[in-house]
Amino acid sequence: MSETVSLNSLLTALRAAAEATRLRLLAILARNELTVTELTRIMGQSQPRISRHLKLMCEAHLLHRHQEGSWVLYGIADSGPAAHIVQELISLLPDEDHEMDRDAQRLQSIQREHMRAATAYFEENARAWDDIRKLYVAEVEVEKAMLLAIDDMEVSYLLDLGTGTGRVLEIFSPSIQRGLGIDLSREMLAVARSKLESSNITNCQVRYGNIYGLAVDSGSVDVVTIHHVLHFLDDPAAVIKEAVRTLKSGGRVLIVDFAPHHVETLREVHAHRRLGFSDDEVNTWLHRAGAKSLALHHLSTKQSDAADQLVVTLWVGQTH
Ligand SMILES: C[S@@+](CC[C@H](N)C(=O)[O-])C[C@H]1O[C@@H](n2cnc3c(N)ncnc32)[C@H](O)[C@@H]1O
Structure with a gap:
């Protein structure tokens, strides 16, 4: 690890990450900032469940959230006490995993939808x-x-x-x-x-x-x-x-x-x-x-x- 972190930060971050859905969320957010609605579609779980996982990881400083108008976007923390820990965790995630591969495919289909919507807008305009x-x-x-x-x-x-x-x-x-x-x-x-x-x-x-x-x-x-x-x-x-x-x-x-x-x-x-x-x-x-x-x-x-x-x-x- 490139930077010293306190034992407390390390424990909080590891506890917050130590769950299958939350590791999948880290993997997907490492690729793209997303809203809770988009994450719900990708993970195939209810919105309250995903929101709970996100809240916990925000509190542990693994994620950041920012409000933009009526949207809230979640992403991997790039500063704060757990920024280095979360990068380490992401680097440890397996390259191949059935569920994470499926999440990545769903993310790609959401990204294609966004691109199609923008392209349709420019076609029209x-x-x-x-x-x-x-x-x-x-x-x-x-x-x-x-x-x-x-x-x-x-x-x-x-x-x-x-x-x-x-x-x-x-x-x-x-x-x-x-x-x-x-x-x-x-x-x-x-x-x-x-x-x-x-x-x-x-x-x-x-x-x-x-x-x-x-x-x-x-x-x-x-x-x-x-x-x-x-x-x-x-x-x-x-x-x-x-x-x-x-x-x-x-x-x-x-x-x-x-x-x-x-x-x-x-x-x-x-x-x-x-x-x-x-x-x-x-x-x-x-x-x-x-x-x-x-x-x-x-x-x-x-x-x-x-x-x-x-x-x-x-x-x-x-x-x-
Ligand atoms: C708001 S327009 C701006 C056009 C121009 N730069 C201007 O200021 O008038 C955005 C342009 O980005 C293009 N665009 C969006 N995503 C793109 C992508 N992934 N690859 C190539 N072009 C893209 C759109 O098709 C659109 O023509």
Whole structure:
């Protein structure tokens, strides 16, 4: 174990973990933060039972819970007295186990449902997306800040993850040699292609692909942009890790997303999974992926259609 823990913390953590369902919960939460409803579906047990297990493990500091609007998300504790213990426990879980394999399959089917819902949303809204985005994103300021974040760099290759209608490629195209946008929605890609063509942008292309597993060589990219994509994802940390993998040494990743907010309609109407991210949350993911946080900007709030103030954050990470 890499860090000393008190005997008391160790005993509390071990007692809390020493039960079959709770070990299965640790295994599944090591893959993804989830709500109690989703965990209930995966484990095939009643909600009160799962809630009891979760409460016990939260009290033992094995798990953390955070409230986001009407949802509560559970995840593995990444700080606190049991953070190291829980990582050790997870590493001891067997690679093959019938029940845990079945849990993992159910998790995958839930993740596929989320992806299908988001894809269906973008299929329906592809043509209107540029107008929808303007309703709640402080565009001009954000775009200016993104351009400034790389104005001291020579960018030969920029990758835009979840490129949608290709807006980020459009604004960066004069400042880069080559750009590639990746997206899972064929409808969004069709709009992006016709936009790039009509704007006569020849140094950027878009391609169908899943940003969880990029067909891009490690260490080959100067800049990765992730603009208003993380809040749709089940596992944003995995995409940041994948983005950092593709970066050259000294390369930068520019992440734009909402600060924590309570505009529940974005979840209900616009297929968002997460209601924003804290500065620390994204910076921790950057550090774990092997990048340092270079800069952080909170950009002007804009009156949204939901009559609430949304703050947009730009996180700039850099590889060593
Ligand atoms: C809100 S749009 C943002 C588009 C663009 N970055 C912008 O700011 O206008 C999010 C985009 O991410 C894409 N997306 C979501 N999950 C994805 C995944 N796993 N792989 C590739 N694209 C994904 C969606 O299809 C959608 O086009």
